[in-house]
Amino acid sequence: MEILLVLGCPLLGAMLLAVVGAKRYAAEVSVAISLATLLAAAALVLRIIHGGSMTALHEEFFIDPFNVFLVALTALVGFTTSVFSRPYMRIEAEHGRLTPGRLRLYHSMYQLFMAAMLLALTTNNMGFLWVSMEMATLSTVLLVSLYRTRASVEAAWKYFILCGVGIALALFGTALLYAAAESVLGGEGMNALLWTHLNAVKGQLEPRVMGLAFVFLLVGYGTKVGLAPLHNWLPDAHAEGPTPVSAVLSGLLLNVALYAVIRCKILADGALHSTLPGHMLMSFGLLSTVLASFFLWRQRDIKRLFAYSSIEHMGIITFAFGMGGPIANFAALLHMTMHSLTKSAIFFAAGHATQLSGTQRMDKIRGLLAIHPSVGWGLMLGGLAILGMPPFGVFTSEYLVLITAMRDHPWATPILLGALAVAFAAIFSRLQPMVFGDTDDRPLPHTPALVPVFIHLGIVLMMGVYIPPALAEWYRLAARLIAG
Amino acid sequence: MAHLNLATQFVQMLAGALLLISFAMLAERRSRRLLILLVWQGAVLVASTLLVASTAHLTHLFYSAALTLVLKVCVLPWILFRLMRKLGIERDNEPLVNLPTLMLVGLGLVIFAFGLAQPVSALATTVLRDTLGIALAVILLSFLMILARRKAFTQVIGFLSLENGLFFAATSTTYGMPMVVELGMALDLLVAVFIFGIFFFHIREQFDSLDLDQLESLKED
Numbered sequence: 001m002e003i004l005l006v007l008g009c010p011l012l013g014a015m016l017l018a019v020v021g022a023k024r025y026a027a028e029v030s031v032a033i034s035l036a037t038l039l040a041a042a043a044l045v046l047r048i049i050h051g052g053s054m055t056a057l058h059e060e061f062f063i064d065p066f067n068v069f070l071v072a073l074t075a076l077v078g079f080t081t082s083v084f085s086r087p088y089m090r091i092e093a094e095h096g097r098l099t100p101g102r103l104r105l106y107h108s109m110y111q112l113f114m115a116a117m118l119l120a121l122t123t124n125n126m127g128f129l130w131v132s133m134e135m136a137t138l139s140t141v142l143l144v145s146l147y148r149t150r151a152s153v154e155a156a157w158k159y160f161i162l163c164g165v166g167i168a169l170a171l172f173g174t175a176l177l178y179a180a181a182e183s184v185l186g187g188e189g190m191n192a193l194l195w196t197h198l199n200a201v202k203g204q205l206e207p208r209v210m211g212l213a214f215v216f217l218l219v220g221y222g223t224k225v226g227l228a229p230l231h232n233w234l235p236d237a238h239a240e241g242p243t244p245v246s247a248v249l250s251g252l253l254l255n256v257a258l259y260a261v262i263r264c265k266i267l268a269d270g271a272l273h274s275t276l277p278g279h280m281l282m283s284f285g286l287l288s289t290v291l292a293s294f295f296l297w298r299q300r301d302i303k304r305l306f307a308y309s310s311i312e313h314m315g316i317i318t319f320a321f322g323m324g325g326p327i328a329n330f331a332a333l334l335h336m337t338m339h340s341l342t343k344s345a346i347f348f349a350a351g352h353a354t355q356l357s358g359t360q361r362m363d364k365i366r367g368l369l370a371i372h373p374s375v376g377w378g379l380m381l382g383g384l385a386i387l388g389m390p391p392f393g394v395f396t397s398e399y400l401v402l403i404t405a406m407r408d409h410p411w412a413t414p415i416l417l418g419a420l421a422v423a424f425a426a427i428f429s430r431l432q433p434m435v436f437g438d439t440d441d442r443p444l445p446h447t448p449a450l451v452p453v454f455i456h457l458g459i460v461l462m463m464g465v466y467i468p469p470a471l472a473e474w475y476r477l478a479a480r481l482i483a484g
Numbered sequence: 485m486a487h488l489n490l491a492t493q494f495v496q497m498l499a500g501a502l503l504l505i506s507f508a509m510l511a512e513r514r515s516r517r518l519l520i521l522l523v524w525q526g527a528v529l530v531a532s533t534l535l536v537a538s539t540a541h542l543t544h545l546f547y548s549a550a551l552t553l554v555l556k557v558c559v560l561p562w563i564l565f566r567l568m569r570k571l572g573i574e575r576d577n578e579p580l581v582n583l584p585t586l587m588l589v590g591l592g593l594v595i596f597a598f599g600l601a602q603p604v605s606a607l608a609t610t611v612l613r614d615t616l617g618i619a620l621a622v623i624l625l626s627f628l629m630i631l632a633r634r635k636a637f638t639q640v641i642g643f644l645s646l647e648n649g650l651f652f653a654a655t656s657t658t659y660g661m662p663m664v665v666e667l668g669m670a671l672d673l674l675v676a677v678f679i680f681g682i683f684f685f686h687i688r689e690q691f692d693s694l695d696l697d698q699l700e701s702l703k704e705d
Contacts, residue, residue: 127665134672141679150690154699157636157683164643164676165630171650171669172623176604179657183607193662208603 005040014111021104041075062124080452085244155236170220176213202270214268224257238307243351251344281322288315296426329479331400345456349378367439393463499615526556597621622649
């Protein structure tokens with residue numbers, strides 16, 4: 001029941017906004033829909049806490065501690081982003097960058113995107129997982145090119161083709177998975193794509209077919225996670241789309257794609273009886289972290305900078321999942337949460353910063369503290385948080401990843417530490433002149449919505465100092481599920 | 485090879501035709517003929533699916549063949565033909581540099597595909613199991629086409645040919661995915677082509693042509 005509400009709210013909202021999206025109150029409607037989704041997600045969480053994992057609607061949906069926490073996170077960030085986008089998009093419209101028609105497209109597609117991600121998270125059917133991942137791409141493509149500038153059309157085309165091709169590989173992987181499953185589960189094969197059924201028989205799945213399937217699934221969904229060397233679309237799409245879209249792409253879509261990879265990894269682990277899937281995740285993760293941290297130095301655009309930082313952090317999370325085991329999985333889940341909250345907060349602040357100075361070029365953004373202290377502080381604190389400074393939660397999760405790496409894979413620790421140091425220097429040296437210094441920019445026509453920024457950073461800070469025992473237990477449960 | 489019945493031989497012949505069409509697409513310069521080749525590819529796909537459905541007595545494959553016929557042979561080509569006329573690119577001629585190299589790379593991909601498909605083919609129980617290599621080859625050749633071509637329209641044709649290859653792969657390993665999943669995929673594909681259509685106009689509006697060589701501004705500097 002709660003599942004239907006979680007999926008129904010954004011889906012009906014998308015239809016409603018397709019009609020009234022151009023009206024003046026559309027942003028408020030969008031906020032209300034996101035709030036309803038958040039409440040439904042909260043109800044779902046309560047149900048799982050009391051009743052444990054469950055399947056629903058002929059087992060087509062499956063909720064366990066692993067995905068319910070991502071559902072909650074997605075609904076939360078979806079809600080705060082809609083709150084942020086209300087004044088942000090209004091300012092954009094006043095700057096003449098958007099027409100009412102495009103605002104309608106924006107509001108409607110935003111809700112559809114939410115629905116696609118929530119479907120991907122809750123479905124039990126690997127086929128539907130693929131369909132909804134593709135839906136998530138399709139609904140955001142036109143959002144990336146919302147401004148219809150040359151650069152944004154180019155970015156959207158790249159996003160479309162690369163992710164389209166990537167996700168096609170995942171479909172081939174799904175077909176192979178189905179082939180492996182059908183010989184075990186047999187029959188008409190109606191259950192052969194249901195994850196719970198696959199998980200029950202994963203030990204009997206033919207290892208060679210599963211190995212091949214996992215490679216295709218990893219590369220396919222990995223493209224959407226932004227793992228190097230398949231990350232090319234990510235910086236462009238994040239930099240050229242409107243800021244709320246950058247925030248949800250970076251904070252949520254990458255998580256959802258990684259979720260798909262991890263679901264497949266659990267199956268592959270069981271079928272292969274080897275460390276191959278884990279090692280593949282580790283190498284992809286390490287490569288992404290290292291490459292992204294060096295690319296950070298070459299960025300001049302503020303949103304591109306933080307897009308590369310997303311690739312770096314997804315690399316760390318993928319690496320942690322690759323190491324496996326309860327502690328590494330715990331760290332990965334925690335880092336997923338922390339990254340998603342921090343990065344969306346940074347994009348919110350960076351969005352207003354670009355509106356203040358009228359450009360995304362970092363050498364033109366100056367003196368944020370002087371003109372708008374809350375934007376400046378938001379960007380500075382967000383930057384410090386994402387760089388893993390204590391006492392923010394990112395520090396806790398990165399620390400856990402590092403000590404696990406030191407224990408299990410000592411060779412990887414210096415590489416990770418080096419990449420983190422390079423990233424620190426790159427981002428901090430850019431952040432400092434943007435926040436401090438003088439400026440002659442004028443203030444914004446509307447009060448910016450910075451409450452979401454400080455809510456996100458507040459949660460991140462709290463998690464760094466004190467993780468509530470109930471939440472820690474929940475993470476531990478999810479980590480154990482993933483470890484199998 | 486063991487004795488093969490007539491239907492299997494016929495299916496394998498159709499699979500061969502699919503591979504030939506993929507190579508023809510790789511070498512075709514004119515947008516219009518490329519689209520016609522895509523229609524042929526879809527038609528061959530429908531024929532082979534129907535044949536498999538009738539030999540293996542699978543009703544759900546008949547439905548999926550019908551879905552393919554409607555979507556890939558009728559609706560999508562119709563949309564694309566209309567787009568082509570509206571954009572006035574029917575006679576577009578795309579210069580193809582080093583075609584021989586492209587063909588050689590294509591051949592290499594086919595060999596690679598057969599190698600990769602071997603362990604899976606050995607396990608599959610379907611009539612089509614020997615054709616998985618061909619399906620994978622079609623997928624890889626479509627990739628090559630998307631990579632090698634510099635026109636938006638041609639890349640979309642490559643994308644659709646990739647879809648065809650995937651569909652063929654699914655039928656040859658497992659007699660197709662469950663029906664609901666296939667419906668979902670068909671919906672995604674239809675939406676994708678609509679969005680491609682919108683994009684053609686956006687790209688032309690911004691760049692005055694559908695040449696992707698001009699889409700080179702977003703590079704790492």
